[in-house]
Amino acid sequence: MAEVLVDYAQFEPLDLATQLHEAVVGNEALLHSRNLLGVIARYGSSLELAEQKVRKGQAKHEQGSPYHYAVVNEAGNVVGAASSYPDLRLRKLHLPIPPALAVPPLAVTFEYANPNIHAWTDVKEEEVLVGAYKQLAAMNSSGHPYGEPTNAPWTVEPIRSPKHIHTALKMAGLSRVATRLFDDGESRLRVPPISSLYILSNTDWWSAHGRQKEVKKGQWKSGWEEITEDDGHGFEK
Numbered sequence: 001m002a003e004v005l006v007d008y009a010q011f012e013p014l015d016l017a018t019q020l021h022e023a024v025v026g027n028e029a030l031l032h033s034r035n036l037l038g039v040i041a042r043y044g045s046s047l048e049l050a051e052q053k054v055r056k057g058q059a060k061h062e063q064g065s066p067y068h069y070a071v072v073n074e075a076g077n078v079v080g081a082a083s084s085y086p087d088l089r090l091r092k093l094h095l096p097i098p099p100a101l102a103v104p105p106l107a108v109t110f111e112y113a114n115p116n117i118h119a120w121t122d123v124k125e126e127e128v129l130v131g132a133y134k135q136l137a138a139m140n141s142s143g144h145p146y147g148e149p150t151n152a153p154w155t156v157e158p159i160r161s162p163k164h165i166h167t168a169l170k171m172a173g174l175s176r177v178a179t180r181l182f183d184d185g186e187s188r189l190r191v192p193p194i195s196s197l198y199i200l201s202n203t204d205w206w207s208a209h210g211r212q213k214e215v216k217k218g219q220w221k222s223g224w225e226e227i228t229e230d231d232g233h234g235f236e237k
Helices: 011-026 028-033 035-044 047-065 126-142 161-172 208-217 223-228
Strands: 003-005 067-072 076-083 090-093 107-110 116-121 153-157 174-184 194-199
Touching: 003 028, 011 028, 011 035, 011 047, 011 067, 011 076, 011 208, 028 035, 035 047, 035 153, 067 116, 067 126, 076 126, 107 153, 107 208, 116 126, 126 161, 153 161, 161 194
Parallel strands: 116 153
Antiparallel strands: 003 067, 067 076, 076 116, 090 107, 090 174, 153 194, 174 194
């Protein structure tokens, strides 16, 4: 697998900011469809603000969390960005309300989903996007950069996103386990779009429901246990 992620600290701030700013401006419609409004605001508003955010990202990366990466193509050009947020809590909303108002029981937290991963690229760089997600997911088993292996890398993707985005996530080895209203921290005051939850599963569940239990309840079971765990009448306990 070609290395496509380069941490922010490896770049001169203005150079990286310029490349990210141009990538965002040239792909604003795609980013909007993916609900990456924060990316548009941080890097697309102005070059000056983009440079500020790059410097902030470099500082946070060096401090150990969150982790920010530039996505580069074979020519070495920056064509997008990626991030890995340890301990960002994933929540499923039961009502279409802003996440800030979704207190229990209006929302349920998936305690065992960690870390959050996300990547975006120029629309012409679909294969690079697959590589970016593969690298982000692979950090789970290697223990890098977290120091030890994590539970289950996850990301959410709006169902309105272009088909090639969902295809890239599957090609990267992530499994779609549910489609609901999810809070991924992108906005506290806006109702999130209906999205699909993708995770890198640690076990061999045979169903999406089983994989969802993995990150919701910490049930690390095999597919065999999944089909044999019932109450004697064919129903799951």
